[in-house]
Each structure stands twice: as structure tokens, then as C-alpha cells.
Amino acid sequence: MIWIAILAVCVPAISLGGFYHYWSVNRTTNEIKEESKGSLQHVKDRMERLLEQLEKDSLQLALDPTIVNVMTAPNYRSLLEEQKLINQTLSRTRFSSDLFEDVFFYREGDEFALSAEIGFSELQYFAPAANMHKMLESNKNVYWKYFQGSQGNSQSGSYFFMRRLPSSTGNLYNGIIMLVIKEKLVSTYLEDYFSLSGEKNIYVFNEKQEVVFRSMNTAKPYPAELDPEIRKVIDNEIGTGDFFADDKNGHNMLYTFSKTAYGRTYISMIPKENITRQVYGLQLLSVSTLLLLICFGISLVTFFIQRAYNPISQLMSYGSKLSGGRMHSGHTDEVGFIRDCLDHLKLQSETVSSYMSKMQPSLRERFLQQLLEGNYNNKHLLREDCDAYNITINHHYAVLVVQVENVTVENRFQPDDGPIISFAITNVMEELQSQNSELQGYIVRSSNGNGIAILSFGDDHTEQWMEQQARSYAEAVYESLRKYLTFKVSIGIGRIYSHIADIVVSCNEAKAALQYRLYKDTEPVLYIEDLEALKKQTRLYYPRTIDQEIIKNLIEGELEQAATALRQFSNVVRESESRSFIFQSYHMLLSSIISAMEVQQISISEIMEHDLLGELQRCQTAKDIDYLFSQKVFPLVLKLLSTYQTDVGKQIIKQICQHIHEHIESDISLVRCAELVKMSPSYISRLFKKELGINFQEYVMENKVKRTQQMLARTDMSLGEIAVAIGYSERNLIRIFQRFTGTTPGQYRIKLK
Template structure:
């Protein structure tokens, strides 16, 4: 009876544990698929709805533009405000002909009216009429009060509703003198929409949510207050919602026009949308049913198999003293107690497992010194060592490796087993796996302390070779400093993991010691000052290529020696500081050039030299170089302006480039190069050209003799003046004066 009851519980529990996730997965899959299908159909319908809306509005806007062009035409403006009589037949004919051209090949208007309230005349297709004022105000009083210059309105006339484009005349007035109305039958709107075969059940409502397009199958829904109220509540331009009216569940896509305030609708029954999802539901149900059936069979067989050991144990216990003692529970518990005692004895024999737990406790810092000493003695560890060290192994998983990160734990355990078999027990504690590392405490038996690090490196290289040969894995090994007391194991573990974390800062390595990343107090920092100064000078000169070359040279200089991690960080921080000092020299702020970036944190966050080089050349240098280039261009412009100003003021004196250079404190060759680049002329050419210009002015505007003008401009003689003038103008000063006065 006990067997039957326990077996049933085991079977039911296993069945529920297996079937409930399958059922939940099937239900969630169906609802997820149905939701995605409905969303997809809604998006597709919205796209077609937008296309149809744009197509219809294109024709409406074309008609609107045609009417506006007519209102602004000379034909209209010259005739509208005067009174038309039967004598103005030609004018009437021209106006009517122009209005008939409003309709397009896609949009036909059945009625066109041009009305002048003040002069009391109206032009229609039927002719020129003079309506009575009473009838006129009764018919058009609401039209006159439209808030805008034009509007699309639904107007009922003779029990026939039509869509009307109404424009006040003149445009942009609050007191219209008349109006123009173009009436379009609703069937024309429906015809335009029916031309789009990509969407079914497409409708248009006017600004008052009255139906414009024709609909036979959805009149009961389109006139529903529930639908209209839902549309009024929607403030967005486009959207989708579901609605249930009269036991009919539908999906509604809507798009509201900002042009004429119409609402475009696409209504599709939810049943049509979810047709495909129902097929998926049946398919999911069938698959889940098959899985459930297979699960029930598997649970039945596995439960029976799992029950066998319990049955055997029960039979073994109750039959231990023979059939006469089957119901003797005391003897049964004695047998179980004896079994537990035997199991405890087996645990004591599993000394290696206890050793592993002890080692884990050392790494995690969970053991006090007294407990450590006690367990070392109880577990019979070898304590004859000179010093200890921690080796931390990390699996390096490249993008195309044979092993993936999901297998990392299995890989670490395989490395642990390999070390257990390959490295002698006398030189190690039991290897363990902790966090994402395989961790080892190594016993160093070398008596000379200088040989300790050499021994650790050789052992690490041997482990690296073994792992590569047996598992074809790339691993990294971090090594702590040697230590004596087991209580310091936690600190040594942190040192080894710290070495691994920073292994890429200087260069990628497979084996790295904490001494490689921590700077000795006696070590002096090496900073390439000469290269740095050349880099600063190239930046100030706005030489982009030279600056990038010097960045590369700086990095090469830093890495040619085996610098430590702290030393590397100090050098990078110094370099960045000197580059940012240039920003202060420019009177700029770091926020203006680099935003709110934490630059010093960024440069220390990069993994290796190449990343730092790319970051400096792409993030730091470009904005600084651009600012210095702007400063250089501004200085060159100021030099050119200063030179021209001096020439214009002192053109009659014997100006030289050296004289101007002394005045503005720049080297003559630099001024010459900048001036020619800016003006296209050398200094002497520009000076001669300007002086000749002033000479010509004196020849035209004064009666001074040529010799007097030559004396003003400090020529040695009149002949020298004539030669210089002829060189530029191709004629003598006298010929020029004669030509000008003639």
C-alpha cells in the first residue's frame, strides 16, 4: 500500500512538472503569434490607408490650388467686384470656361457657383443669375460663417449630399463679398477610393464625422456613437484600436487629415485578422498534444525506473531479519542507522574533497588562522615549503574558438583535472574552480628566493603547454607574489586576478605576474619629453599628419621597454594633461570641444596601446587641431589687413617689406608668404599696382606736372617714374593724361 501511494505521488508530481511548462509554452506561443499577426495586419492596412489618403488628398489639393489660381488671375480680379449684366456675356463666358477647367480627369464636379453678395449676381453652369436676397441668405448664411478662407463641407441639397469646396472672396477676409463653391458628388469620392484594390472596407468621414464615401456593409457601424466617440477621443493623427459593437469585434485603422480634417478609416473583422493565428493555434495544439503524450509515456517509464531503488531498499530493510520481522520498525531503523554510519565513514575517507573545500575557504578568506592550522594538520598537508604562490588560470575564448563561453565551467574543470594528474602533489594544493577561474596554490621548494619567480614562470609555461596540447585551448595565467603564511592566500588570489585584469594594458600576454603591473617604488617614470614637445609644436602649427605621426612615435617609445602598468598609466595621464593644456591656451573649455566626457577615465579604460592611439587621434587631436587652424587663418588675415593698411597710408614713401615687418613684428619672409597667399600678388607687385592707381588719379584730377608727381612718389627721376608707369599701363603718364582728357 505504501509502495502504491508513493509511486502515485511520484508519478503525479513528475507528470505535473513535465506537462505544465508544455501547456504554458503552447498557450503563450499562440497568444504571442496572434498578437504579432494582428499587429502586422494593422501595420499593412495603415500603410495602404496612408497611400489611399495621400492619393485622394492629392486630387482635392489639386482642385483647391486650381481654384486659388483662378481667384488670383487677372480675369477674376478685374471683373469680380463689378456688377455683371447680360451685356457682359463675353466676361461671363470667360469666367465660366475658366471655372469648368477646375475639374481633373480623376475628380468631376457637378456644380460650380461663383457668387457676389454685394452686387447680387451668381454664375453657375446654367448661366448668370440674380438671386433674391431672402433666398440667398437662407441658403448660404452658414457658408459665409466658416472660420477659414476655405473649407471642405458636406452640403445637402434636394435630398442629395455632396462634398463642397467653399472659398470666401476675397481670400483672407472676415467679411466676405462673395464666395465660390465647387460641388463634388459623393460617388466621385467613392469611385476614387474604389480604384485602390489593395484595401477592403475603406471609408472617409468629414470633419463632423459624417460618412462621405458609400458603404453598404458597414453602415450600422459607421453610424455608431461608440465608434464616433472613440474617434473623437483619439488625439493622435494615426492609430489603431479594436471595437466591439453589436457582438461584432472589428479592428479599426484611422488617419486624421490636417488638410481638411477628414478621418480615413479601414475596418476589418478581427476574425479575418486572426484567421492565420487560428491555424497556428491548431498546429500548436497538435504539437503540444504530441509532446504531452510523449511526456506522459516518458514520465510513466521514468517514475517506474526511479521507484525501483526505493522498492529495493524497502524490501531489503523489511527482509533484513527474515519474514517474521517484516513489521519490526525498530530493526528497520537500526538497518538505516547502520547504513548512515557506513556513509559517514565513507565521507571521512573522501579526504580529497575536504581538502578542496579547505582550499576554497582559503581563497575566500573564510578561515581564521587557528582553523587553518588545525585543518592543515587534520588533512595531513605537506608543510615543508619555502614559500607559496597563487596561479590563476582564465580561459581565453576568441570569436572563432572551438569552445564557447557557455562551456567555460566545463573547460575550467577539465583544466583542474589535467593539473591534478600532471602536476605532482608535493608542489601544489588541490586545484579548485572559483568564480570564472581555475585556481592553484603552488608550493615553492627553491631555497634561494631569487629563484622563486623563475620557478613560477617555468611551471606556468608548462601548464600552458599541457592545456594547449590536450585541449587546444588558449589560456591566460596570472601569478601572485610569493608569500609564506596560508592566511595570506586571499590577498595573493586578488593579486593574481588583478594581474589578469590588466594583462592587455601594455601588451597581450599569456602569463603575467602582479610584479608586471605594479610599479616598484625605486622605479623611475620614463616620459618621452622630446617627442611630446614636438607633438605640441606640430599641433600648434596645425600640422595634422605630423601630429598623428608623432602620436605613433610617442606610443612606440613608451612600449619599447617593458614598462609596468602603473608606469604606463602615469605616462598616458601626463600626455593627456599636456594636450588639454593646449585647450586652455586657446581660451576654450573642455565641454565646448569634448562635451561632458570624462577624458581621464576614458584613456585609462582602454585595453591596449592601439586603442589609446586610435582614441587620441580620432577623439582628442581633431578638435584641438581645428581650433589652431582657425587661429592660424585668423592671424594670417590680420597680417594681410595690416600690410594693406600701411600701404594705403604710406604709399608715397619708399616702403619696403622689412619696414612693414618691423612695424607689425613678423619675419619678412613669413609676411611675404602670407600676403601672396591672401592677395595672389607679391608685396612689390601689389605696392606698385596701388601706387600706379594713385598716380593715375593725380593725372586725371590734378594739373601737376609729371616731374612733380614723380617727386611726390619719391622717384629718383622723371624717367624712372615714366618707366614704372609704362611697365604697368603700357603708356607714358603724358599719353595717359592726354587719352583721358580727350
């Protein structure tokens, strides 16, 4: 008996210890994963800002008049004055940033190139000549190439960024601007403050699975043959994530990745064995705790077993306590008590059965939801579930889909209030169905705010009668929702089918009928049979003239005229009665507006961050599209144009700087400062760099270092107290202080004394 008791203690203790060990290791691993994600996101943000600035600098250089003018000259080898001006322009760009090692200009067909570093250079002695010719033969506008240094070590290379000069009608030649960028300085942007950063490799791949950048602790550029896991990451559509997998050398690695809208993929790789070392202390703690628990449990069990042992009386006492007074037994003997326990269990079982019978409609609704989603491919399972929920398999069924229009636009509901809207709609639909004795079927809720009705008809009616009943019911639903809930809805009706498995087809047809609202938004009830029968063949053409008129009005600030032209544009494209053509036309219009704004020197990223293309894709009706353009796109364009045409940038930077100085001892973020001036964080970041010459984070750290110097000189606070006061950890404060002053805080205080 003692050994059984000891086993009864050891088994749970070992299980509990194993579970705790698994939980703690898993939690630590997840923390490392999250830290790796945040670190990679920080690296990606810094690199993308750098690449965006390089794109801007190269474009400004390509549009410089001294370069544009020679693109029309038949032979400028003898034009020494023009070459001198170009060299001066290249030199200004070269010394505008510490990143640039050299800047080149080359015109196709010439036997020489101009360099900011060495001036005139014959092409036969110019190493990147082959790559420039390769780019000119392709249709690429920009091209990255890595060149290893002559010393052969990984820290002596350079990145070559080539940009094709914009073509125009007067240009006789193609040309290239090439920026030579120091690898060592670029790699500092790939450094982070991750706890395992010294054991982590970071790569940046393009959409062709080529390495564009790499961290300096990487021994060499990634080989041409990628790991299958990295190839999967680049090929799939997932934006961010992490996973463990073996690399091609058989080492288990933690892969963390993050993608950008420009096709670049950032991947970090950490050996799992390095993560395992982090949890070694937890393993020792788990084993020690487990041994203590086992020893204590064995001692305690041995003590109680040596005392009197009466299992039946203890069981009766425990049962009375467990029932909490809900079970009353009139027996004092063991057999009678056990009989009362069984009677009590039977009563509880009947209560549960009654509750399950009340839940039957909800279970049937879930079955119908899965059926509408097409999740029943097993005919035998479908028949069993239909019999269980009393649903006839061979009957006539038609599906109605009710969709509310402009709910979020009218500010009555939030975008995630779909279940609430669906609940209100289905209540009205159920009430109307119960009032019609000839109409049978089921009402199903949808999480996206729609209401779905599955109408059921017997074999003793004609198909025309069934269609008329479905239309009448749809019109009644429309009027009731408009009258009692002030909902404006559209209702799509699918065809009638004679098998329960085909209701998914009827449901998809009803949803397809709702898509016709792009040009039939005046009809609340849309029957798929009528709509497909009325399709007509028309000649399709894109209204380019109206497109240009809209852009012209926007640039001139004439919002009302732009709205009038938009209505003309809508009338023209809706005459096609083709949903795909209408959507493509609006996509082309939005693309034309974005391109025109880029010509006006407005960064395309400032428009793209509003996800206008995504919002256009989510539009369901012509009114949704008109609202998007008239209330969001047009005002946004006018705001951006106004911002770039005024001197408001300096006032914004002055206001943010004042906020930073007044709150330097608190946690200061770019997002919070952007909210302060009601601008986007990316715009504030670019404005900071433009006006002050440093980025936002550098400015904040510089001011925090100045405040630290004041506190070191004027107070006796410890370094840890100062770090807490300004919102840094002590470790980060020492690192940042040394970076800006060249000395540690302790050494600085000693010098003052």
C-alpha cells in the first residue's frame, strides 16, 4: 500500500514538473520569437526609410537640368564645360550623404562615364560597365548589384544602385545614374538590439530570390542555391511570420520574416541551439523543484498511511462536501449512499439532455452554415446530419442573401458590428416567414452582417409559383427593414434547385446577383435569372478624356468640378453593364490620380499608406465607389497638394520639437507626435529628416543625452535612477550616451568633478 501511495505522489509530481518545464520553455521561446519579430520589424522600417531616401536622391539627380540637357546632344565628349557641370552635380550628391562612396553618370553609346570621385573614366577600365549595359537592355528602371572588395574580406564591398534616366520625346539616348554605397554603413541599418543579435544573420531578398543586402556578421553573401524554407517564404503571400526548420546544412534554425509592398523580403536566422542555451537555467530550476516536491510528497503520504485508514467513510464525507448540499441522502450505510449518488447522477443527466434539446436550432443553424460554405463533400455524412436535424434532402430550395448598404458610411455601426447587424436582419426575416403559412425554410445568420434565407418548396407547385413566392418574400423583407430599422438593403436571389446539397450553388448565385448593383443600384431585389438573361454585348472603351479632366480639376483645386466629372465618368463606364470592366476602369482612374500626384512631387508612399486600392476592392455598389472618390480620394489629394505648396512643414517641426523638449523625461514616440499634429508618422519622419537633417529617433536620443548630462552634473542620482527618469534601461542609456559623447556616463561625471 505504501508503494502504491508513493507512486500516486510521484506520477502527478513528475507530470506537473514536465508540464511546467514544457510551459516555461515554450513561453521563453515565444518571448524570443516576439523579440525577433520586433527586432526584424525595426530593421525593416529603418532600411525602407533608407531605400526610399536613396530612390528620391537618385530621381532628383536624374532630373537635374545639367544631366537632362546632355541627353539630347549627339556628341558631348568634346563638350568640356557640360562635363564639368555634370561632375559638379555628381560631387554635390556624393558629399550630401556619408553613405555615398561615388556617383556615376553614363550615357548609352558613349565610351566613357563621369564620376564624382575620379571624373572622366574610359569605359574599358570601368568595372560595372557590363551591368550597366545589361540594365539598359532590360526594361528595369532601377537595379541593385553587390560588388565584393578587392581585399576579399566581407567588409570591403559596395552596393551599386543604378537608375535609368526618365525618357522623354526629346531624348536621343538612354542613360544611367549609379550610386556607389558603402556596404559597411548600409549594414549598420541592419543592426539591432536583439539579445541574440551577435548570433543572428539578416538577409534582404528581392522578388527574384536574390540577396540584396546582408548583415555584417554574415560571413559571406547568401549562396545562389537557397534553402527550400527561404524559397517558400519568398514565394508565399504571408506578410510576416516565424517558424523552426532545418537549413540545407541540417541545422535547426528559427526563421523570422517580414515582407514589404515593394517585393522585398527581410529574413533573420537564429540557430535553435542558441535559444536552447537561454532556457538551460529553467531546466535546472524545474528539476530541482520536482525533486523537492517528490520528497515532500513521499514524506507526507508515509505519515498519513501510518494512521488509521477507512476509505468508505472518507468517500462518503467527500461526496457530501462535493455536492454542496444539493444531494440529500437518508442512508447512513455505504450501499444506500452509493445508490443515492447514482440517482443524483441520473437526474443531472436528464437536465443536460433537456438543455441539449433546447440547443437543437443552434446546432441546425451551424450545420446549414457549413453547408452554405460547401464543407460537406461526404454524401453519407450529409444524409446522417439531415436526418438528425429533420431536413428533407430532395426538395426545392432557393437561397436569398440580404446585404445592408452604407451602414459604416452612415456611422451607425462600426466595421466589426457584422454579427449585430445580422442578428437584427434575421429577426425580421424569421418574423415575416412565420407570418406566411405557404413559405417554409430556414433563416441563417452570417458573421459579415448578411442575412440568409433558405426557402423550401414542395413538389406540388410550379417553378413560376416558387419564383413569385421568393420575390414576394424578398420585397416584404426589403420594406420591413426600411420601415422599422431604416436599413437600406439589397437582396440577391439564386436559382431553385431540387437537392439540399445544391443550396451552396444557389447561395453563390445570390451573392453574384448582388454584384450587379454596380450599375443596377436602383433595384432592391436582384434575381440572378433575370440579370443574366439581360446581359448585352456593348463596345467597351475607357473614358480617357474625362479621366484627364478629373485630374486637371484636382490639381487646380476645383473640387466641385472634379465631382461633376466623376459623375460623367461613372455614367460612361456603367453603360457597359460589366462588373469587371467597371472595377478595372475605377482602378485605372485611381492609378492615373496617383501618377499625377507623383508628377506634382508628392511621394507615392503618402498616398499608398491610406490603402485606397484596398478600399476600392471592398466597395459593393456604385454609391460606395462614388463615396470613396468624392469623400476620401479627392479631399486627400487636395490636402497633400496644399501641404506641399505651403510652408507648414517648418511649423510642424517646431511644434514637435517643443513637445519633445517639454516631455523629454517621458516615453516619446513618433506615432504620438504624429497624432499631436494630425499627420501620418511616415510623413513626420521624412519632414524631420528634411528640415533638421537627422531622423526623429536620433533627435529624441540626442536630447535625452543632453538631459542626462544635466542630471549627472546637477544631481547625485545614480545612473539607474537617471535611466528610469528619462525612460531608458541602464544598459541602453550607457550605449546611447557613449555613442553621442564618446564616453560613458560614469567617466563624464568623474571629469566634471
